[in-house]
Amino acid sequence: MNNEAFLITLVSRCKYSRILELYSSEFESLPYSIGKLKHLRYLNLQFSKKLRRLPDSVCKLQNLQTLNLLGCVELQKLPKGMRNLISLGNLFITTKQVDFPDKGIAVLTSLENLNTSYCRNLESLFNGIQLSTLKKLSLYGCESLKSVSFHAIRNINVLAICKCDKLELAMGVGSQIPDSRLKFVYLGGLPQLVTLPQWIQGSANSLQSLVIMGCINLKELPDWLPTLIYLKYLAICKCPNLLSLPDNMHQLKNLEKLDMSGCPQLWKRFKPGVGKDRYKISHIKYVYNLQEEDDEE
Template identity: 40%
Template sequence: MAHGILDQSRVHGNMELEDIGELYFKDLWARSFFQNVIDYGTYYVFDMHDLIHDLVQSVAQGECFTVKYTNTKDISENVRHLAFLEAGQNVSTTLQKLNKVRTVAANKIDIDESFLHTSFSRFKYLRVVELPRCSLQVLPISFGSLKHLRLLDLSYNKAITKLPTVICRLQSLQTLNFSRCENLEELPSDISKLLSLTSLWLTAKQTSFTKNGVGCLKSLRLLGISICSNLTSLPRETGYLATLRTLFIGGCKQLDLGNVNYHGTPLRLQKLYIKDLPWMVALPEWFQGAANTLQILIIESCENLEALPGWLASFTSLTKLFLYSCSKLSSLPKGMRSLTSLRELRIINCPKLERRCQRNIGEDWPEISHVPHVFFHFVN
């Protein structure tokens, strides 16, 4: 999607780019194109180096190059996609002769500011920058000149404490990932200027979202909030909810999902993943706004969640319900038979719920007898 190669012709009707991209991915996966791919419900986890290797071998020979210390002289001036296994001085020197690069990717290597400055100032047409786990501390000012950039991945760079304000100049940016940047103090105050942003993954130390910030990103389709240890509430604004399709919230020890006034707000959520929220004793009522659209609900390691609300039975589009490691969860909502689209129910390590279903107490077990795939697994 970041390189503009997805087919938007009439064959896909009115499908949005993310959905078209998912079709491409599933088709390639079904053809065994990817190596070491794990299907986890709705999430795909893959090794970046294996993926790059497959792409080099199968798709873009001559346009992709994996940079090592010993082969920098072999780089063609026509290369468009670079994957770095190291980033020493000789590599920075080699970059000076390239001007068609669209992708810069590296993982688990040390990258200094001079390498970044050379890349960002030289490669004016960059579309993708992926630098997870690269020991980054700061981004150079030249970063703000990448007006064509569509994807930026800075995840797992724990030394980053501040993002430069020039990041808000990247009007073409569609995907921004700085999850697990656990020392990042806060988001840039002008992040709402990223009008094209559709996917945002974040980790930060702030206690709340600033006014006119994330909540005003009206193109956002995916929002991932992880390991925000001080965060107490979601954005107060509701503008971002109109387009949001996927919401992931995990590892936020102080977050109270009910600490916002979203009641009556129409939602278009399709996928909701909630993990490790100790303050959550019940699903917030404002989630009812997604009753007609939610397809996948995953709740994991919510230690104080005691019951699922009765109104969940009105989610007629729900196809998958996964409940993992919720020790206090003791019952399913009545009226589960109304979930006529439900095709898969997984209950893993929820001992109270297991005992209730095994003893056939109440209406729990009969209520889910219509579900084609029901899976129980409990760890003693």
């Protein structure tokens, strides 16, 4: 679809539409009249690679629940008035902005799912705000991102951080977020990661799945790892410099699956039948190295 006149006509004739799919469109902008779609719940502009701006009238869509701007690599900035999207629960963003209007996002009282992907200029997130409703946060390919105020998102259940090379994860020595509610954490493609950030320990009473993928400089797992007593699934994949696990792994009594794919030196120590440290994880029902299985085939 690349006919702007057609889009203007479409908007004028579909005043009661609840879903508008403009996936991979050729538009550089949307008509101002889009703000008249008062019943719209779902607006998908994903991979509209020529889209440069959204009219401020988008923020009149007070029934909008999902706004998908992923892959909109030419989008200069989010529209003014984001705070007016009072029903917005899912926000997926790719933009050229250096920072987001954090205070505008902070008042989105329905926001539960935030995904920022390939926001290559984004430098910071959540400074001086609280996002009490947010349940899921994904940060992917934000190569300039340096800081995230994790204290602002202490209520989230799902956190995924991938390919954000400059992001400071530690938050200072001894720093943690007490009583956080994380259930799933994914850390991938982070060369700056040499051990786990201590704020994860604040989720000892909730964390069930922890996935560490492609962190080539990860050298150790902290001694406090076994305090994550509700952990059921632990994956440490493609981390070649990780050579051992904490000695007190037996304390993870709920751990059912341990994946060590792509960690050849680690696998040698824990391989069934021959690994000298296998006894330390003998209580775990499923221990595997999928890469070794592929090699054998």
